[in-house]
Amino acid sequence: MGANKKITLKTFRFNAETDYLPYYKHYEMEVGKDELILDLLNRIKWEHDGSFSYRRSCRHGICGACAIKVNGKATLACKQNALELVALFGDELLIEPSSTKRVIKDMIIDKSDFWEKHAAVKPYVVSNVDPRPEAESKQSIAEFNNFLDSDLCVQCGACHYSCPALEVNDAFLGPAALNAAYRFTVDTRDEAGDERLSITAQGGSGVWDCVKCFECAEACPKEINPIEKIGKLHNLQFSRGVAESNIATRHAEGFLRGMKKTGYLDEADIVTYSEGYLGMYKHLGTAFKMMRVGKIHWHSGIPFINSIPKIKNLDEVQKLIEISQTNKL
């Protein structure tokens, strides 16, 4: 046991029933090379303080109960080797619940927002199943592989409570719910795809409110890459014709307008086209500031005046857009 290391767990403590404010308690312990974060939580409870509370169940990374944060990093306690995190963060580990503002007791949080959002995307196969089928309902391996990784979600909430968009915007469905929406939408047995796509297309709550930070991809203990699924939902909205023309969809499609003309994004045009001329008033203050320092020019965004240089071999880009574009708004 030469690999043992003495570390300190700076641990978040709070009982919503009795405490006015949360506090941190320090627990020192020698940690062996094979110990998991869950083992350390057990040791706090068994060796230091029996009142310490946390969720645990399967101990195999499949029930999702023991998700917490260690030094801000989303961690499924039963999958994470402790000394790996010591190597990353040093000899003091900060042990906190997934979301400090939702704490009931210590590591236990109220996940009702997570479950409400999960339920909102109809996370199940919607289908009129023939009770006396003549044959099996078959799915090819390729069709199955479309959603295989997204099906591995254990609803631990690691991505959900690492999402900065959700911290600011309570309405945002978040990466876990959007992953579930994707998983059932591309299931060939399912018949509610368009409904799910329109739920997830809503401004304020749907895919367009994702800030593209990739925190969810980093947080997921099952390596699902939820933001990749959010990207696929974006594409499905266009390919299945569900997308409506609005500020967000025009912002995505509008990149092609500048690229066809110069090869570059037209920074002024993308704002005008996405917002519409009436929506432009919101940006006048910023535009003026940018103009004053020379970031944009008085003629930026005015059609027929070229304010942007052209790339070399622009015809190639024009041709490639013409022959490769697969989606339309």
Added chain:
Amino acid sequence: MSKQLHYALFTGCTAKQSTPELLSSTLAVADKLGIKITILEEASCCGASHLQDFDEFLAHVLNARNICYAEKLGLTMITICNTCQLNSAMTKHALDKDSELKARVNEKLAEVGLEYKGTSEVKHFLYTLIDEYGLDKVKDKVTTPLSHLNIAPFYGCHNIRPSELHEEANGHENPYVPTSLDNLIAALEGNPVNYESKNKCCGFHVELQANHTSEVLAGNALLDAIDNAADIMVTPCPLCHLKMDTYQDSVGKVMGRDVKLPVLHMPQMVALALGCTEKEIGLNFHVQKAKHLHTA
């Protein structure tokens, strides 16, 4: 004397439009360090992750075309924008690991006489400075140490996440404990500010459709840096720069506090330490003025 470093520079759109100071300071740094740069004048927009939302396949075709031009020169393609880096790397990885997709993309590229092979690396300039040029050598060239400045490194999401995509190009930077920009600041003898928001999101990408979210995220990061005594912030990403520099007035209104912090592009900071003047690095193009940086 080792062989001169030579890179193909993918400028991206902002360096050609709203942040010309990024391009000029990048070229100034390369010049001072003796790094040869060939600008890929054929390269188009990377799609900035928005075109990807609309039409992923088309975005792959266009990004593969950009990389083709670096391959033709037999050079590593360097980027000076985190989002250009992300989208170029996403296409490179997708094509390099999926031969069927690569064939479909090449079928389109053949129509304009190009072929994507996968022979060029795609790397952000920050990491070529560190991994290939070397921080010790950068340190040797410093003529104007930044020791009077507390500098808040702001990493920008798309250079550090998803870590699996970037690990070869960014020297296995850990997204929870990034160090590259801190080390660069230290090499220029500046004082790196340690603050929680250094690896967080600036909100740029939802500026239009989710403005409140965008303003709060930028505000959180700027105020965190200010509260930790930063004199300036520095970022390798011009999109982070645009959000954090241009919108400080509106961010301040949302946050209910004054937000005033000069935000520099990473190459501007390096150029400053290598002896370039404030004019040479284009500080006049900033909305939040950064004056007297040599003596602040």
